[in-house]
Amino acid sequence: MKFDFFKNMKAIFxxxxxxxxxxxYSLNKSGLDYGIEFMGGTELVVxxxxxxxxxxxxxxxxxxxxxxxxxxxxxKKSNNEFLLRLPVEDLDEDVDVQKYKKNLKNVLDAEFTxxxxxxxxxxxxGPKVGKELVRNGVYSIVFGSLAxxxxxxxxxxxxxxxxxxxxxxxxxxxxxFLISLLNIEITLSSIAAILTVIGYSVxxxxxxxxxxxxxVKNLSSSLEDIIxxxxxxxxxxxxxxxxxxxxxxxPLYFLGGVEIKDFALIMILxxxxxxxxxxxxxxxxxxxxxxxxxxx
Amino acid sequence: MNKIKLYRYFSFxxxxxxxxFVYPTFQANNLPGWWNYFFPANKVNLGxxxxxxxxxxxxxxxxxxxxxxxxxxxxxxxxxxxxxxILLRDIITNDNNExxxxxxxxxxxxxxxxVLDKNTNYVTAIGDKTIVVTFTETFLTQTxxxxxxxxxxxLSNRIDQFGVIESSIQLSGSERIIVQIPGINESDRExxxxxxxxxxxxxxxxxxxxxESLAVLMQKYQDQRNKFSFYEGTDNNYFxxxxxxxxxxxxxxxxxxxYDEFNxxxxxFSLNKSGSSVFSKLTKENIGNKIxxxxxxxxxxxxxxxxxxxxxxxxxxxxxxxEANDLxxxxxxxxxxxxxxxxxxxxxxPSLGSDSVENGKNxxxxxxxxxxxFMIYYYRKLGIVCDLALVFNLVCIFGLLxxxxxxxxxxxxxGLVLTLGMAVDGNIIIYERIKEELIKGKxxxxxxxxxxxxxxxxxxxxxxxxxxxxxCMFFLGDGPIKGFAVTLSIGLFSTIFSNIVFARxxxxxxxxxxxxxxxxxxx
Numbered sequence: 001m002k003f004d005f006f007k008n009m010k011a012i013f014x015x016x017x018x019x020x021x022x023x024x025y026s027l028n029k030s031g032l033d034y035g036i037e038f039m040g041g042t043e044l045v046v047x048x049x050x051x052x053x054x055x056x057x058x059x060x061x062x063x064x065x066x067x068x069x070x071x072x073x074x075x076k077k078s079n080n081e082f083l084l085r086l087p088v089e090d091l092d093e094d095v096d097v098q099k100y101k102k103n104l105k106n107v108l109d110a111e112f113t114x115x116x117x118x119x120x121x122x123x124x125x126g127p128k129v130g131k132e133l134v135r136n137g138v139y140s141i142v143f144g145s146l147a148x149x150x151x152x153x154x155x156x157x158x159x160x161x162x163x164x165x166x167x168x169x170x171x172x173x174x175x176x177f178l179i180s181l182l183n184i185e186i187t188l189s190s191i192a193a194i195l196t197v198i199g200y201s202v203x204x205x206x207x208x209x210x211x212x213x214x215x216v217k218n219l220s221s222s223l224e225d226i227i228x229x230x231x232x233x234x235x236x237x238x239x240x241x242x243x244x245x246x247x248x249x250x251p252l253y254f255l256g257g258v259e260i261k262d263f264a265l266i267m268i269l270x271x272x273x274x275x276x277x278x279x280x281x282x283x284x285x286x287x288x289x290x291x292x293x294x295x296x
Numbered sequence: 297m298n299k300i301k302l303y304r305y306f307s308f309x310x311x312x313x314x315x316x317f318v319y320p321t322f323q324a325n326n327l328p329g330w331w332n333y334f335f336p337a338n339k340v341n342l343g344x345x346x347x348x349x350x351x352x353x354x355x356x357x358x359x360x361x362x363x364x365x366x367x368x369x370x371x372x373x374x375x376x377x378x379x380x381x382i383l384l385r386d387i388i389t390n391d392n393n394e395x396x397x398x399x400x401x402x403x404x405x406x407x408x409x410x411v412l413d414k415n416t417n418y419v420t421a422i423g424d425k426t427i428v429v430t431f432t433e434t435f436l437t438q439t440x441x442x443x444x445x446x447x448x449x450x451l452s453n454r455i456d457q458f459g460v461i462e463s464s465i466q467l468s469g470s471e472r473i474i475v476q477i478p479g480i481n482e483s484d485r486e487x488x489x490x491x492x493x494x495x496x497x498x499x500x501x502x503x504x505x506x507x508e509s510l511a512v513l514m515q516k517y518q519d520q521r522n523k524f525s526f527y528e529g530t531d532n533n534y535f536x537x538x539x540x541x542x543x544x545x546x547x548x549x550x551x552x553x554x555y556d557e558f559n560x561x562x563x564x565f566s567l568n569k570s571g572s573s574v575f576s577k578l579t580k581e582n583i584g585n586k587i588x589x590x591x592x593x594x595x596x597x598x599x600x601x602x603x604x605x606x607x608x609x610x611x612x613x614x615x616x617x618x619e620a621n622d623l624x625x626x627x628x629x630x631x632x633x634x635x636x637x638x639x640x641x642x643x644x645x646p647s648l649g650s651d652s653v654e655n656g657k658n659x660x661x662x663x664x665x666x667x668x669x670f671m672i673y674y675y676r677k678l679g680i681v682c683d684l685a686l687v688f689n690l691v692c693i694f695g696l697l698x699x700x701x702x703x704x705x706x707x708x709x710x711g712l713v714l715t716l717g718m719a720v721d722g723n724i725i726i727y728e729r730i731k732e733e734l735i736k737g738k739x740x741x742x743x744x745x746x747x748x749x750x751x752x753x754x755x756x757x758x759x760x761x762x763x764x765x766x767x768c769m770f771f772l773g774d775g776p777i778k779g780f781a782v783t784l785s786i787g788l789f790s791t792i793f794s795n796i797v798f799a800r801x802x803x804x805x806x807x808x809x810x811x812x813x814x815x816x817x818x819x
Contacts, residue, residue: 145765241721
């Protein structure tokens with residue numbers, strides 16, 4: 001045994017838990033950059049035939065009193081494609097979408113010839129829809145976690161169930177924190193990535209727990225030793241799986257379009273966290289929960 | 297061994313069925329005629345985020361729809377009470393959607409209450425010579441459902457007449473309609489949104505006065521506000537008209553585009569029987585006067601009536617052909633019983649959709665090839681088994697996706713990526729286990745047996761835990777979360793099967809001996 005997992009686990013556990021608390025605090029304070037799917041607002045992808053500067057577009061919209069506009073290059077700079085975002089403040093609950101869009105088009109027409117650009121995508125989302133999406137999303141994650149808790153409790157035991165939920169929570173919060181650190185926008189694809197990370201994390205934790213369960217049955221060592229043996233026995237599988245996942249994600253990151261890039265980045269980070277928590281976090285929580293009890 | 301034999305037949309059957317199910321997805325246009333008699337023709341569709349198109353969420357305006365309901369019920373109650381020869385002082389609806397009936401005496405109040413209480417949809421409360429009527433929750437939801445269904449039918453009628461194929465209109469929850477129209481070009485999308493979102497409430501009202509300023513008109517008729525209505529016209533003019541409208545859009549039977557002598561398009565319409573008689577009476581009474589044709593609260597035109605008109609009429613105005621055509625479509629399919637508003641609109645240009653599909657496809661292909669090579673490099677013979685199992689798994693997954701006619705979206709693809717990741721992981725779990733047994737000194741065949749047997753519980757538990765969460769997400773989440781959950785659930789089912797059953801059969805028949813694997817000597 002080259003590495004004594006248990007010796008360091010307590011310190012790692014404390015550091016991880018502090019990180020989770022800090023992340024929660026920071027997320028609460030600075031929040032995430034929610035895309036318009038959640039906040040409501042308007043998003044346009046405009047593609048120009050000729051080279052156009054961001055400042056020109058901004059000035060054009062400023063003239064028409066659209067002040068809170070954000071403009072980004074969409075994709076490669078040479079594409080002359082821009083992502084324009086207008087926040088929800090400019091919209092009422094029952095705004096006339098048709099009229100609103102006509103206004104935006106008029107603004108563009110004022111500066112650019114109508115044949116010189118095309119609108120590749122328009123998203124308009126009322127504030128109400130976004131709120132519902134968030135609410136349903138939260139419901140499904142909460143109930144999904146409860147279902148996992150119930151299943152693991154049924155198949156393993158309560159301490160395993162609680163520990164895997166803690167690990168899930170750990171990965172979820174830290175992934176969200178990294179997303180906010182890297183200023184990645186929360187869009188549908190980043191939500192998909194977060195869900196995938198949660199799925200991966202649970203899978204990873206269960207694989208190790210399954211080995212613990214098996215060893216508890218067959219070995220008469222202390223729980224500490226069993227956890228250590230189980231982690232080491234599954235270590236080669238853990239490493240191989242991480243390698244294969246990275247083999248998939250790295251091409252996605254480098255070759256995929258704008259949305260896929262964010263997706264892959266979140267996944268890469270999340271998979272790292274998921275692997276980490278299933279080795280260092282979940283087993284230790286399970287150990288603490290069982291410490292009081294006699295090991296049978 | 298008996299179990300393996302069973303597994304073999306079962307795998308073969310599943311593979312065959314999957315191939316049959318997946319066929320329509322790739323050969324949708326070349327399905328032979330007899331196919332439908334024996335096999336499902338469902339296929340996997342690409343979501344709008346992948347192929348481009350319009351996605352619109354329409355919602356009832358809560359307040360307006362409640363108003364519509366209470367106004368309608370108030371009219372019913374009034375008729376009912378008058379029918380029973382009860383003296384009614386007044387009946388009004390207020391902003392809280394309560395209907396308030398007031399009476400001169402207690403007797404009429406009590407007999408009215410008896411009449412009202414017969415209707416189980418009403419909740420009545422008695423005040424000082426007044427009865428306040430509200431509605432039960434079930435009645436309100438049922439009525440709204442009914443209205444929403446009507447709206448849905450009218451909308452699909454309108455979209456069909458516009459000539460779009462493969463559009464989908466669904467009710468979502470109790471007050472939403474989701475309209476999805478794939479692959480539409482830029483010039484058509486504004487028109488179709490226009491067609492969808494118009495209430496198309498058409499009214500005919502005699503004009504009392506036309507003027508250039510709304511304020512002046514309103515000032516003039518201030519004393520009789522409740523007898524007149526005021527409207528904006530199309531070229532900076534305003535109208536004062538009679539308040540009540542005798543003829544509404546429901547009476548229109550057909551509408552089409554015609555051209556006047558200057559080749560300008562206009563919309564001509566014909567009326568049904570009851571509409572005709574009302575219209576002829578209205579025009580007879582107003583010869584020499586103007587009649588305003590009001591569409592969604594705006595005067596479209598106000599022609600002078602030359603003579604009595606019977607079954608048909610026309611709406612002119614500076615239309616382009618497209619505008620006239622769209623108006624005819626809207627009038628023909630009827631007005632919406634309640635106004636709706638666009639809550640969400642997503643338009644994805646087809647080029648953007650296909651860009652992301654191309655990008656995604658290429659990177660996925662590359663990733664798949666790398667995984668295939670890695671598995672063979674690392675596990676040799678077993679790697680080949682793993683790769684075949686992955687192909688088998690993919691065929692099964694797409695077979696099931698086709699069978700259920702799933703629409704594949706970006707989050708859906710994410711679900712597939714996770715599934716395939718877990719499938720590879722499952723194989724790794726098994727092979728590492730086999731390796732452990734080999735290291736312990738067991739021979740190849742029994743190592744394989746033990747490796748599979750011992751991995752079954754791991755694979756089932758790991759996949760099931762995720763599957764259960766996915767099923768939760770499917771029922772509770774919507775939009776992206778649902779799309780993710782569908783492919784993930786289907787994928788996990790197939791993965792469990794291909795890892796535990798198919799890979800085992802393949803290993804049994806392909807692998808008779810095992811050369812030392814990578815990593816075997818290092819541990």
